[in-house]
Amino acid sequence: MEAGKLPGFLARRLLKAVAVVLAIVICNFFLVHAAPGDPASVMAGQSGAADAVFMEQLRRQFGLDQPLHVQLWIYLKSVLTLDLGFSHRQQMGVAALIMERLPATLLLTGAAFAFAVVGGVTLGALAAQRVGSWADSFITILALTFYATPLFWVGLMLVLVFSVWLEWLPSFGMSSVGAGYEGWAHVWDVAQHLLLPALTLGLFYLAVYARLTRATMLEVQDQDFVKTARAKGVPEGRITRAHVLRNAMLPVITFAGIQAGQLVGGSILVETVFAWPGIGRLAFEALLARDYAVLLGVFFCTSVIVVLFNLATDLLYAIIDPRVEVG
Amino acid sequence: MELNRRGLLAATPLLMTVAEAQAQGITPRRGGTLTTMLTPEPPVLQIGVNNQGPTIVIGSKMFEGLLTFSPTLEPIPVLAKSWTISPDGKEYVFRLQENVKFHDGRPMTADDVIFSVMKFHTELAPRARAIFALIDTAEAPDPHTVKFTLKQAFEPFLLMFDVSACGIVPKHLFDGLDYRTAPVVQRPVGTGPFRFAEWQRGNFVRLERFSDYWRPNQPYLDAIIYRIVPDSQSRRLAIETGQAQLTQANDIEPFDVPALRARPNLEVAVNGWEYFSPVSWIELNHRVAPLNDVRVRQALSMAVDRNFIAQRLWFGVGKPATNPVASTTKFHDRNVRIAGFDVRAANALLDAAGFRANAQGVRFTLKHLVLPYGEIWSRLAEYLRQAFRQVGVTLELESTDAGNWARRIGAWEYETSVNFVYQFGDPTLGVERTYVTSNIQRVTFTNTGGYSNPRVDELFARARSVPAAADRQAAFTDVQKILCEEVPQIWLMEMAFPTIHDRRLRNVVTTGLGVHTGFGDVFLAS
Numbered sequence: 001m002e003a004g005k006l007p008g009f010l011a012r013r014l015l016k017a018v019a020v021v022l023a024i025v026i027c028n029f030f031l032v033h034a035a036p037g038d039p040a041s042v043m044a045g046q047s048g049a050a051d052a053v054f055m056e057q058l059r060r061q062f063g064l065d066q067p068l069h070v071q072l073w074i075y076l077k078s079v080l081t082l083d084l085g086f087s088h089r090q091q092m093g094v095a096a097l098i099m100e101r102l103p104a105t106l107l108l109t110g111a112a113f114a115f116a117v118v119g120g121v122t123l124g125a126l127a128a129q130r131v132g133s134w135a136d137s138f139i140t141i142l143a144l145t146f147y148a149t150p151l152f153w154v155g156l157m158l159v160l161v162f163s164v165w166l167e168w169l170p171s172f173g174m175s176s177v178g179a180g181y182e183g184w185a186h187v188w189d190v191a192q193h194l195l196l197p198a199l200t201l202g203l204f205y206l207a208v209y210a211r212l213t214r215a216t217m218l219e220v221q222d223q224d225f226v227k228t229a230r231a232k233g234v235p236e237g238r239i240t241r242a243h244v245l246r247n248a249m250l251p252v253i254t255f256a257g258i259q260a261g262q263l264v265g266g267s268i269l270v271e272t273v274f275a276w277p278g279i280g281r282l283a284f285e286a287l288l289a290r291d292y293a294v295l296l297g298v299f300f301c302t303s304v305i306v307v308l309f310n311l312a313t314d315l316l317y318a319i320i321d322p323r324v325e326v327g
Numbered sequence: 328m329e330l331n332r333r334g335l336l337a338a339t340p341l342l343m344t345v346a347e348a349q350a351q352g353i354t355p356r357r358g359g360t361l362t363t364m365l366t367p368e369p370p371v372l373q374i375g376v377n378n379q380g381p382t383i384v385i386g387s388k389m390f391e392g393l394l395t396f397s398p399t400l401e402p403i404p405v406l407a408k409s410w411t412i413s414p415d416g417k418e419y420v421f422r423l424q425e426n427v428k429f430h431d432g433r434p435m436t437a438d439d440v441i442f443s444v445m446k447f448h449t450e451l452a453p454r455a456r457a458i459f460a461l462i463d464t465a466e467a468p469d470p471h472t473v474k475f476t477l478k479q480a481f482e483p484f485l486l487m488f489d490v491s492a493c494g495i496v497p498k499h500l501f502d503g504l505d506y507r508t509a510p511v512v513q514r515p516v517g518t519g520p521f522r523f524a525e526w527q528r529g530n531f532v533r534l535e536r537f538s539d540y541w542r543p544n545q546p547y548l549d550a551i552i553y554r555i556v557p558d559s560q561s562r563r564l565a566i567e568t569g570q571a572q573l574t575q576a577n578d579i580e581p582f583d584v585p586a587l588r589a590r591p592n593l594e595v596a597v598n599g600w601e602y603f604s605p606v607s608w609i610e611l612n613h614r615v616a617p618l619n620d621v622r623v624r625q626a627l628s629m630a631v632d633r634n635f636i637a638q639r640l641w642f643g644v645g646k647p648a649t650n651p652v653a654s655t656t657k658f659h660d661r662n663v664r665i666a667g668f669d670v671r672a673a674n675a676l677l678d679a680a681g682f683r684a685n686a687q688g689v690r691f692t693l694k695h696l697v698l699p700y701g702e703i704w705s706r707l708a709e710y711l712r713q714a715f716r717q718v719g720v721t722l723e724l725e726s727t728d729a730g731n732w733a734r735r736i737g738a739w740e741y742e743t744s745v746n747f748v749y750q751f752g753d754p755t756l757g758v759e760r761t762y763v764t765s766n767i768q769r770v771t772f773t774n775t776g777g778y779s780n781p782r783v784d785e786l787f788a789r790a791r792s793v794p795a796a797a798d799r800q801a802a803f804t805d806v807q808k809i810l811c812e813e814v815p816q817i818w819l820m821e822m823a824f825p826t827i828h829d830r831r832l833r834n835v836v837t838t839g840l841g842v843h844t845g846f847g848d849v850f851l852a853s
Contacts, residue, residue: 037730044771045733046379048749051453052770061507090370090528091512100528156560163568171568172561177531177552178360275556277529289370290730 013314017307024303025079025296029072032292032299038064039089039290062088079300085293087286094297097282101266104174105278108270109263111194112202117256119202120209125245127210128217139210146207155200155273162196169196172275197274201267205259212255216248223247249320257313261306265298355547359851361832363573364562365532365553372523372532373512374494375451380576383491385553387843388534389430390494390517393421393440394485398601398839400657400752402485405845406435406495406518416480416794423471427541429497430522437467442498444475451506458487458756480794483657483753489602490519491843492751520546520847529555540847547850559583559701566593572829572851575842581641581703584825594830597644597823599841604653604757607747609711609817613777615742617691622680624814629666629673630718631711637820640706644825648818650807652758655821655839656750658790658803665811665818673718682719690719696735696744697726704745707819711745737771747822748772752839754803759787762806762815778815 040058044050059065063074078085084094127139146154163171170176174193181189220226221244229239266280279298286294317324365385371377374386393407402410407421427435445465448455463478477484487493495518500511515523518541521534532553536546554571556562563583565571567590579587588595609627617623633647652659666672682690695711698704705726712722722743727735735741750757760766764779783806790802826842828835831852838844 035730037728037732037734039730041734041737041771042730043377044737045729047377047453048380048772049378049452049454050737050770050772051456052768053456054453055770087370088507091376091508097528104530159561159564164564167568170570171564172556172570173554174530177554178362178533178550272557273561275530275554275558275561277527277555281529281557285368288728288730 010311013311017311020307021300021303022076025076025300026072028296028299029075032295033068033071035287035290037290038062039292040064042289043089058088075296084297084300087291087294089289089291090294094293097294098279098297098301101277101279101282102264104276105264105266105280107190107194108197108201108276108278109266111198112205113256113259113263115198115202116205116209116259117252120206121213121245121252123206124210124213125217125240127214128221128244129240131214131218136214140214143207143210146203147211149203151200151204151267151269152273154203155196155270158196158200159273169193171196174277197270197276200274201270208255209252212252213245213248216251217244220244220247246320250317253313253316253320257309257316260312261309262302264305265302355544355833355848355850356853357544357547357850358549359547360550360552361548361573361846361849361851362552362554362571363575364556364565364571364578366556366562366576366578368529368555368557371512372526373496373515374490375448375496376507376512378452378454378491383843384575385532385534386494386515386517387490387519387840388521388551388846389515389519389523390490390496391519391845392490392493392495393423393488395489395844396486396602396752396839398598398655400486400601400655400839402488403838405490406440407488410485416482417477419475419477419484421473421475423473424541425471427518428539429518430516430537431497431500432539433497433499435495435497435518436470437473438470439495439498440473441465441467442502443495444493447496447501447506448493452492454751454756455487455493458484479792481791482794482796482799483755486602486752486756489840490845491602491840520845521548521551524550531555542847545847546845547848548846551846563587566827569829572832573835573842574825574827576824577701579825579827580701581644581825582706584642584644584827587825587827592830593827596826596828596836596841599826599836599839600823601655601839602752602843603749603840604655604752605747605749605822606648606651606653607745607819607822608648608651609819610736610741610744610746611776611816612739612742613779613815614739615693617680617682618693618742620680621813622676623682624817625666626673626676626680626718627715627720628814628817629669629676630714630720631817631819632668632714633819634668636707636710640703640710641820645820645823648821651762651810651816651818652754652803652807653750653821656757657753658800660800660804660807663804663807663811665814670717677718677720684719688719689721692721692723694742695722695724696732696741697724698745699727699729699732707745733771736775737769739769739775739777745819746772746816754806755787755791755799759791762810763787776816778813780809780813783809 039062040055043058044055063071086093087097090097123139127136130136159171162169170193175190226239226243229243266278268280268284271278271280283295283298365381367381369377369379369382372382372385374382374390391405393405394402395405397403406424406427408424410419410421412419423437429435444459449459461477461479461481462475464476466474468474497516500516501509520537520540522537524535525533534551536549540546556565559580562574562578566574584595587593611618611624613619637645637647649664677690684690695708697708708724712724715722736744748757761774762778762783763774764784766774767777786802786806790799793799826836833850833852834848
């Protein structure tokens with residue numbers, strides 16, 4: 001990579017990214033408003049009592065009495081100043097609501113991500129090295145099982161085994177509320193709560209990485225430069241690490257880039273089963289409640305992160321594989 | 328004076344619960360944290376600003392009304408220690424408890440009560456707005472006396488002073504602000520036994536003991552933690568494994584109740600809903616033929632086996648409805664009953680009405696908007712489809728989500744659905760709205776079906792305005808007879824919700840409001 005090209009590349013890509021994000025915001029806006037019903041009707045439904053005055057008060061407060069294009073214009077103006085708006089339903093700023101959920105989400109998705117990448121690549125590399133052996137078959141079958149099993153079922157089974165039968169781990173939540181743990185005791189408490197949801201979320205991706213790593217490594221193993229290295233007498237361990245694995249990493253990084261983009265989005269299913277207070281549930285509940293501002297805010301943050309991670313992935317390619325140039 | 332005595336007598340149920348506990352050799356124990364759940368998570372915790380079921384469950388720990396109600400709906404003193412009603416039924420005088428403090432330390436006085444009634448709830452809540460509009464003047468002769476003078480007599484007036492209808496809020500933290508956006512909405516301040524401590528959205532709400540609470544020694548618990556657990560099976564697991572000690576309202580699906588009943592450490596109560604007494608019904612849109620034909624409505628009603636619904640779908644949580652007024656609501660007439668389950672008679676009625684079955688045995692087809700409030704309602708819809716097939720009526724199920732359901736019911740864009748509303752102890756407060764012509768509105772929970780009968784309108788109007796309970800009973804008996812004859816909606820069940828708790832947790836359900844009370848007297852036995 002030539003250092004001189006980088007600033008221009010970044011500037012061009014960032015400009016494109018802004019255009020993409022804006023287009024996404026506009027699409028989302030119409031998509032969200034296309035869902036039948038509005039926040040006022042949801043709140044009336046939940047309150048069990050309503051009159052015309054109540055509906056009108058709510059619609060005026062939520063700004064729903066304005067024409068749609070005016071609402072869009074108001075929203076775009078606030079997004080451009082990085083103000084994500086206000087949830088009238090929850091009486092809180094959208095940015096604050098998202099920030100409140102972000103740590104829990106990042107902890108869960110980050111742990112699952114790390115577990116999946118490290119575990120998956122390791123298992124894939126082991127399988128590729130011992131291709132055809134019982135270990136390879138075992139890993140392949142394991143990966144296939146995780147790949148094909150629905151997430152919620154894995155979650156329920158883990159709960160059944162580790163919470164109900166063995167009583168080792170808590171079945172829901174992020175910490176023992178009211179126990180007053182401080183310092184390391186708190187970390188340990190959260191780790192115990194984190195284990196099952198992170199495993200549940202990570203197992204599918206672990207399978208994907210394992211299969212991907214195994215397949216690409218097998219492909220690279222037969223290439224000429226590996227044979228050359230072997231002929232030169234490079235130790236087998238070093239060949240695997242420096243020659244095979246490094247060259248097999250590109251597809252893995254592509255996939256990891258995609259998964260990393262979803263880190264901020266959380267996972268509705270896992271968060272629901274384990275009562276994890278993450279962003280996936282925030283978005284899902286906002287959808288059901290037609291809390292437009294919150295939903296758009298989550299969409300906005302997720303799209304920004306996806307765009308940024310795509311950019312980062314492209315830069316990472318160039319670092320791992322010097323033949324790839326940015327520009 | 329006579330009513331004053333009634334107020335004092337009504338206080339006995341609360342005393343009895345403590346006495347009962349002592350009779351079992353258990354004196355209330357101070358200390359301990361109760362972990363329970365809240366489903367679904369409310370958007371805000373300030374009652375009035377939000378009046379959803381879960382908001383009332385948690386709000387009733389932080390706020391108090393002037394009164395609460397026994398299972399037979401007799402008033403029990405809370406913030407009002409006594410009250411008198413003038414013989415013409417227009418003047419209500421409440422004497423307030425004198426040593427009551429809000430959680431911020433300021434005393435609660437008559438000013439707060441008048442502000443809560445005349446401004447706060449009247450501005451925010453549709454139900455309060457409709458009833459409190461009857462108040463002509465509200466005065467405070469002294470800081471601990473409130474006098475309301477009504478424009479006309481209104482017999483069910485007292486029922487509006489429970490915390491679920493009119494919790495007393497601090498005037499000094501709301502007056503002059505927009506009530507919905509006032510800062511205190513995020514950290515509610517009331518007079519209840521528990522004060523707001525912490526809310527991590529999507530995770531938990533923590534309430535802690537209010538040490539300046541006005542009832543001596545109460546509350547017994549140190550804290551109550553409401554966990555937010557969105558999945559019903561996870562909630563069931565939480566109570567089974569002891570991670571929670573109490574579930575309420577919609578926490579546990581009815582079909583999970585039998586398994587929990589079988590556990591020796593848990594107690595399942597289905598009482599404590601007498602004040603709300605929701606009755607569920609098949610919601611019929613009278614604008615859709617042939618639902619405007621009374622014979623069709625009668626036939627469909629006879630095609631439904633309510634015992635099956637109560638026993639096999641709800642597993643005994645709730646019981647079959649016998650008429651539009653729940654048996655636990657005042658003025659229910661037990662001698663007035665809808666026609667029973669009779670498929671043969673239903674078929675005969677439809678034949679007589681000229682709805683012949685075609686070659687496939689189908690007389691006509693109706694669409695059914697499934698109530699999107701959980702698995703149990705989908706099961707009910709499937710049962711109804713089968714039941715109606717017995718009388719040659721095809722029910723086409725449409726599913727939707729809560730937002731669209733409320734919109735479509737409010738916009739009259741449905742043929743049939745299922746619906747239920749709280750009755751609030753009196754037909755004037757909770758039943759009238761579904762059947763009178765003047766309440767046919769394009770708003771959810773009004774008379775969305777569009778039923779209209781001048782005689783019914785007249786009887787409800789009479790029951791609303793006459794001061795004597797006996798005269799009201801006569802009008803309500805007549806109205807129940809007409810409604811049972813004309814079947815404007817097909818009533819299904821007098822609903823109840825299971826309150827499931829660890830046996831060590833005492834005094835959970837002691838009034839007609841069950842888990843919607845302060846929990847000052849609730850304690851964890853060792």
